[in-house]
Amino acid sequence: MKDLEELREEIDTIDKQLVALFEKRMEAVLDVAKYKIKNSIPILNAEREKQVIEKNIRILKNKEFSNAVEDFFKSVMSISRNLEAHNMPDDKNIGKQSNIENFEPKIEDNVKIEADKTQTKSTLFGLIGEKLGHSISPAIHSKLYKILGMNAVYELFEIEKKKLEVNFKALIANGVKGLNVTIPYKVDIIKYLDEISVEADKIGAVNTICFKNGKVIGHNTDYHGFGKMLEKNNIPVKNKKIVVLGAGGAAKAVIQYFIDNNAKDILLVSRDKKKAAENFKGTKIIDYDELKALEQGDVIVNCTPCGMYPKTEISPVDENCIGKFSSAVDLIYNPKETLFLKYAKEKGIKAVNGLYMLVGQAIAAEELWNDSTIDENIVDKIYQELL
Template sequence: MSSLYGLIGEKLGHSFSSIIHSIIFKELSIDGNYHLFEVNNEHLKDAVCGLNALKAKGANVTIPYKVDIMKYLNDISIESNKIGAVNTICFKDNKTIGYNTDYYGFGIMLNKYNVNVKNKTAVILGTGGASKAVVQYLLDKEINDIVFVSRDINKVDVKFKKFKLISYDEIKNIKQKDIIINCTPCGMHPNVNISPINKEDMSKFKVAVDLIYNPTQTLFLKYADELGLVSINGLYMLIGQAVKAQELWNNIEIDSAICDKIYYKINSILQGGNNE
C-alpha cells in the first residue's frame, strides 16, 4: 500500500511540491503519493489530526501556517524551536513531530554554490517568515554580522530586535558587505520588473541570494549578474528542503545527485514558462 504524503497550505495552485516529491519517489523507488491539501485556518488542527488518523507518513506546511501549526503538534525539533516555525511534519507512532527543513534547504543551497558564511557579513531584505530559517542558519554557521532591512522597523518580530535594523532608504548608507539575501516576494512572478534594491546598491556585495525561484532570474539577480556577483536563486533551496523532508520521513540519506537531477527538471519547466 502506498504511503500518504502531502502539503498543507491555504492556496497551493502554483506549488511545485508534488512534482519534486514525485521525482524523488521515482528515483528512489518509494511507494508514495503526494497530495495538496488546501485548508482554511479554522480547520488546521483537523487537517493534522486527519492526516494522522489516515496514517500519513509525512506532510509539508507552507504559508500562512508555518507558525500556527506548531500548537497542534506533539513535539518540535531543536531547529524549529529556535526558528519559531515548522514546515515539515513527521507522523510516527501516532505522534506528530515538527521540523524546519527550510533551514537545511538554505544550507544545501549555499553548499551547492560553495558559499561559506563563517565570519562574513550579510544584509537580509525582509523580516517575514522566510527570513527566520535563513537567519538561524547563518547564526549557527558563525556569521560575523547581520543587518536587516524592513519596510517598517517598528513592526518587526521581536526575534529581529537584537539585530541592526534599517529602512530601505538607508541601504545607500551601507558600506561593503559580503552577502545580500532577498527574503521578500519582490520580483516574484508575475511582478517580474521590480527589484527590492537598485543596481548601484547591489554593487556593495559579493554574493546575491534570492529566495524567489520563479522567475529563475529576478531583476535583483539580473543586477547581480551584470555586476559580476555570485548570484543564486531559490530553486535549489526549494529542492533541498523537500529532499531533507524525505530523509526525515523515510529515515534515509539522499545523494546530492538526486538534488541535481530534480533541479534540472524543475528548471526546465520554469524556463519553458510552465509554473503550474
Template structure:
C-alpha cells in the same frame, strides 16, 4: 580473423561467468528485499551504494576502467533496487498502501512541490503521492487530526501556517524551535513532530554554490518566516554581522535580536552576501526588485529565494554588476529532499538532488 574469433570466445567465457555471478547477486538481493519487507527498512541506502562503488573501484588493477566500472555499478544497483521494489511491492503483498504526502497552506496557486516529490519518490523507490491541500485557517487543526488518523506519510507547511501549526505538535526539532517556524511535519506513533527544512535547504544552497558566510557581513531582505530560517542558519554558521532589512523596523525588532534597519539605511551598508527573502520580483510581477542596482552592487554575492522566474530583476542587477547571482531553486529541491529523508528515515544522495534540480530548471525555463 581467427584472432578476433578467439578474442570473442574469451569474451563469451567471461560473459558466462558474469551471468552466473549476476544470478547469484540477484538471489542475494531478493534476500535483502525480504529482510527489508519484514523489518520495514527503506529500499534506498545512498551511503551504502556510494561505499560499494568506491570499494569496488579500489579492486581495479587498471585505473583506466574506473569511470566505466562506476557507471556499471550505478546501473547494476538500479536493477537491484528495481528487483527489490518488485519483491517488496508485489501484488501478493496485500498490506501495501500508497503513502499520502502533501503541502498545506492558505493560497497555494501553482506549486512545483508535487513534481519534485514525484521525482524524489521515483528515484528512491518510495510508493506515494504528493498533493496540495489549500485550507482556511479554521480547518487546519481538524485537517492535521485527519491526516494523523489516516497515517499520512508526511506534510509540508507554507504561508501562513508555519507558526500556527506549532501549537498542535507533540515535538519540535531544535532548529525549528530556534527559528520559531515549522515547514515539515512527521507523523509517528508518538504523534506529530515539526521540523524546518528551509534551514537545511538554505545551507545546501550555500554549499553547492560555494558561498562563504563565516565572518562575512550578511544582509537579509525581509523578516517573515523564511527569513527567520535564513537568519538562524547565518547565526549558527558564524556570520560576522547580520542586518535584517524590514519595511516595519519596530515590528521586526520584536522577532529578532539582530540589527534591524530600514531600506533607506541599507544604502549606507557595504557587505558580502545579500539575501532576498521577500516575494518582490516573483512571477508575474517580474519587473520589480526589492532594492536598487546600486544597493546590489555593494555585495559580492546575491541570493534570491525566488525561483520563478529563474532570473529575477534583483539577480539581473547582480549579474550586470559582475557579482555571483543564485536563485532559490536548489533550496526548494533540497528542502523537499530533506523532508523525504525525515518522513522515511532515509539518506538521499546529493546526486539525486542535483539531477532533480537540473530537470526542474529545464522545466521552468521551457
C-alpha cells in the same frame, strides 16, 4: 604499545578485508535489485533498514560504538539504494503510483480523502500553504519516488488562514504520512504540534511535519537546504557582512544558519521593525530606508515573496542597492530569474535562485518521514532535471 606505522599497517589490512566484504555486499545488492524489478517491489524499505541497524547494534561488543555503527549502516544502505536505482530500467516504475480520486487539493472543513480504488494504496505526503499555484514541490517528490521506487504521492493543500487548524486536523485524521509547510504558516503551525525538534525550536519556525509514535512533530529542513545551496554555489559566510530581506519563517532559518556559521555582521531588513524585533530577538533590524544608506556588504538574501510568480515585475530593492554586494541570493525559484537576480547579473555579481535549496530541503524532509538517508547524488540529479 604499537607505534604509528604498525597501527597503520593493521588498519590497511582491515581495510582490504572491508573492501572485499563491501564488494560482496554490492554484488548481493544487484541481485536484490533484479528480484525487485521482477516482482515490482519498491527500492526503499524503511522498516527493513531500521531492523538491520538495530540487529547490528545488538551484536556489538563495545556499545560505545553504537552511534558510529548506526551512521555506518545508514551510509552503506544509502549507497546500496543508489546502486539499485542506477540499475533499474528508466521506464520501470517500481511500486506504481496510484491516484487519489475525488480529492480536491484546496481543502475545506470536514474534508474526506477518498483513497484510490486499486489494490495498492499510495502513501500520501503534501504541502500546506495559502497560495500554492507556483509550487514545483510535487515534481521534486515525484522524481524522488520514481528513483527510489516508492509507492507514494505528493499533493498541494491550499488552506485559508482562518481554516488552518480544522484542515490540518482533517489531514491528520485522513492518514497523511508527512507534510511540508510554507508561507505563511511556518510559525502559525507550531501551536498545533505536540513537539518540535531542537533545530526548529532554535529557529522558531517549522517547514516539515512528521507523525511518529502517535505524536505530531515539527522540524526545519530549510536550514539544511539553504546551507547546501550556499556550499554548492561557493558563497562563503564566515566573517562576511550579510543582509537578509524579510522577516518571515524562511528568514528565521536563514539567519540561524548565518549565526551558526560565524557571519561577522547580520542585518535583517523589514518594513515593520517593531514587529520584526518581537520575532527576531538579538538580531539587528533596519528598515528599507536605512538599507539605502548602507555602504557595502557581502551577501544579500531575499526571503520575501516579492518578485515571485505571477508578480514577477517587482524587486524588493533596486539595482543600486544590490550592486553594493558580491553575492545575491533569492529564495524564490519561480521564475528562475527574478528581477532581483536580473539586477544582480547586470551588476556583474553572483546571482543564485532558491531551486537547489528547495530540492535540498525536500530530500531532507523525505529522510525524516521515511527514517532513511538519501544519497546526495540524487539531490544533484533531481536539481539538474528541474533545470
